[in-house]
Each structure stands twice: as C-alpha cells, then as structure tokens.
Amino acid sequence: MAEPTPRTPADELDSLRRTLRDFCDRELRPQARDRDRGEVYPTELIPQLAELGILGAGLPERLGGAGLAYDGYRVVVEEVGAADSSIRSLVSVNVGLVGKSIVAWGTDEQQERWVPGLCRGELGAFGLTEPAAGSNPQQMVTRAVQDADGWTIDGSKIFITNGSEGAVTMVFARAIVDGDDRGVTCFLVPQDSDGYTARKIHGKLGLRAGDTAEIALAGVRVERDAVLGEVGGGMKVALSALDNGRFSLSSGAVGLAREALEVSLRYAAEREQWGGAIASKQLVQELLAAIHVDVQAATGVLDLAEAKLHAGERATLEISTAKLFTTEASVRCADRAVQVHGGYGYVDEYPVQRLLRDARVTTLYEGTSQVQHLIIGRILTGISAF
Incomplete structure (x- = not known):
C-alpha cells in the first residue's frame, strides 16, 4: 500500500484547468485537423509541453516534474485529451507508463538519469x-x-x-x-x-x-x-505501470467524451433545420442527453479510481472498471456526436469524426475491453479465467 496523497485544493485545480484550456485553445486545437490529415508529429510543440509542465505533470518536483497529485494530473490529461488525443497519448505514456514506473522501481541513479529528461521532452516509450x-x-x-x-x-x-x-x-x-x-x-x-x-x-x-x-x-x-x-520481476513492473497508464487513458477518454458533448451542443444551437435550431428537436436532444449521461457516468467511475489512489490503496479493480467504461463511453459519445452533425460529422470540417477515430483505439491498447472484463472478473471471483 502506498502513502496517502493529499488532494489538491479546488481553487488550484480550477486555475490549472483554466491555464490548460487556454493553452489547448491557443496551441493544440487550431492545428489538430492538419496534424491529423498529414500524420504530422508535433515536434514544435514538445518544448511548449515541457515548459508548461505537461510532460512532467505527475512526476516529482525533485526530478524536474510538476509534482501534481492524481487529481491535478487527471486535469492535465483530460484537457489535453479533449483537444488532441494524439498529444494526450504522447503525454500519458511519457508520464503514466514510463516516468511513474522509473520513480516507483528505479534506483536513485536511474531516476536521476532519466526522469529529468522525460520532463524536458526527452520522451519515454x-x-x-x-x-x-x-x-x-x-x-x-x-x-x-x-x-x-x-x-x-x-x-x-x-x-x-x-x-x-x-x-x-x-x-x-x-x-x-x-x-x-x-x-x-x-x-x-x-x-x-x-x-x-x-x-x-x-x-x-x-x-x-x-x-x-x-x-x-x-x-x-x-x-x-x-x-x-x-x-x-518485469511483470510486476508492467502491471503497476499499466494501472498508472489506464488511469491516464481513462482521464483522456473522459476529456474526449466531454469534447464530443461541447462541440455537439454548439453545433446543435447554430444549425437550423425545419424553421429553427436543431437543438430544439426531440431526437437531437435525445442524442445530446445520451452523451451527457455517459460523460457523467464516466466521470463518476474515474472519481472512484482517483479516490483509491489518493488513499494509497490498491486500485486495480477501480482502474480497470474506469478503463473499460470510459473508453467504451468515449466511442459511444463520439459516434453520437457524428450523428448530431449529420453529413458534416463525416468530414473533418468539424472535429467529431477525428474524435470518433481517436476514441476507437482506446478500447484496444493498454488492455482491450475484453481483457478488462477478465481482470474485473478475476478480482470479483478470485478465479483467473486467463
């Protein structure tokens, strides 16, 4: 069992979220479509991600990180994941899978050799x-x-x-x-x-x-x-890393699902058909309500995982539950967002088709949805089916 981690004051989390949203609106969202179209790696953004502390978000200050607790790290990954999942993936692997693993398992020499570089943009895989x-x-x-x-x-x-x-x-x-x-x-x-x-x-x-x-x-x-x-002892390292990585991935999935809701609400308010905004139509409201419910539920299951982590308790069950639900929910939310946008959702004039494509892989990596079912089943029953 790890040591309990104090929660970040609400006003600090709000300030962090505002700072990140401003950065994402200014630096990530405007070129996300072009990066996606051209499969362009964001080399020019790496120094900015490092300077803002994103690349070392959940890593210790003594090693060059931002020293954020789980709740602060979650905010970082949610906001970046809402803006551009390609960059979210870069961040969550660097911090959640690699950086946290070296801090947890590495010698002092290994930590000092590698972790400051991870925070500066010398990325880990x-x-x-x-x-x-x-x-x-x-x-x-x-x-x-x-x-x-x-x-x-x-x-x-x-x-x-x-x-x-x-x-x-x-x-x-x-x-x-x-x-x-x-x-x-x-x-x-x-x-x-x-x-x-x-x-x-x-x-x-x-x-x-x-x-x-x-x-x-x-x-x-x-x-x-x-x-x-x-x-x-490599599998012990891998399994602990995957718990951290799945928490990161779940946070990013919540951010993506929330983005699907926000862009759909804006579009539904602006798009007019049959004499008024489509937001006034029952079936469109049904789609928007379904996205909202999934976002709220995904946020809730992630809250449970975060609470266990802050308490210093083993959280594999809660993290696998969050990974399974949030990633599947992100696919559903993005798919409904495409439906709200109609034909415009099928082209990249609007971001929703990118959200759907980016969401789809989250159910595959760091343990497929099927593997998460087996992990959850094993913990609940005490019997391994794999």
Missing part, C-alpha cells in the same frame, strides 16, 4: 507488445542474454508510442542467465543504442499525429544497471 504477444505478454520472445559485461537484447516490439521520437524505451524481455530463462525483465534502453531501429507506423485509423512505432532490437547492448526492478 513502453515496449511490452510484440507482433505475436499482445494481450498475453507471457508469450513474448524478445530475449536479453546476460554476460560478464551486461546484457544483449534481441527481439521486436510493435505499436509502441514514442518509440521512434523518444530517448528511452522500457523494453520487456526474457532474461537469460547462464542459459536459464529467469523470466520477463524490464530494461531501460536508450533509443540511440546501436541495434535499436524504429519505424513509424502510418495509415492508422486514429491518433494519426502520434509516434507509433515498430521496433527491432538486434544485438542491443546495455549495462547491468539497465534493469528496472529485479531480474525476473
């Missing part, structure tokens, strides 16, 4: 998924062979956010020591290592401005101190 090992990481075949001087890593990873534009990747591999498989182990691998090759994946349905990479590891050499946690 989380290298768990392989071409033949997605929902079941125990099937991974990437190997790290130990010798007198360190480790040699060979294998491949796929669908890795920040995998080609970052500085360090948490690579999970089977540790081979004296010929024996000691189990999945996490290694901190510099992306400029010899033998580390990354190829950006293009043609994605959503998150088109994000850096999603396929990684090849061919004889990559790392020293003994590259192990994060213990040899054979």
